Amino acid sequence: GQQLNQSPQSMFIQEGEDVSMNCTSSSIFNTWLWYKQDPGEGPVLLIALYKAGELTSNGRLTAQFGITRKDSFLNISASIPSDVGIYFCAGNYGGSQGNLIFGKGTKLSVKP
């Protein structure tokens, strides 16, 4: 099925460093969502974006809805060990095409 291009696939960072990951699509989305998944758990919603250019923060997390509506990024500032996990972006076309399309995920590992 259709998927978003999410990068990087994985990253190792030192505690305290900032992290950036992004998603791109060949199609325009009306909604961008960012999720985090811990082992053995379902994905948990972090941030939802609904307007082109929108910049939204949730604690140390910041995400933006790209102006072209074909991309989004997620930044994590001052990473800590509990940030470890897999981060997924998801897009939604809106209207009758309601299903969410997911990226393949970015696996984040933090060195303590």
Next chain:
Amino acid sequence: GAGVSQSPSNKVTEKGKDVELRCDPISGHTALYWYRQSLGQGLEFLIYFQGNSAPDKSGLPSDRFSAERTGGSVSTLTIQRTQQEDSAVYLCASSLVARGNTEAFFGQGTRLTVV
């Protein structure tokens, strides 16, 4: 309950048997999604229900897979004649879908192992 509930949490079945996976969405949520996640992989869309509209079945991998949603609430995903490649975590999510809001909330998933 407050969140999306899936049952069973784990299921081991023999190849060739049928299985049913259940999802209880958040009360009042009109949209319900099923995804499949193989080990270390992303989320593969299976099927999407929205209100009384015909479901989007475009992600179902074969005719062995089917899903229904009774009364606009509980959903059951059925896999007939299971194969080893069906082994994965099956995730259900629901969302309100009101005024453009499509924030989906996930259950813990059902881990299916076909032996």
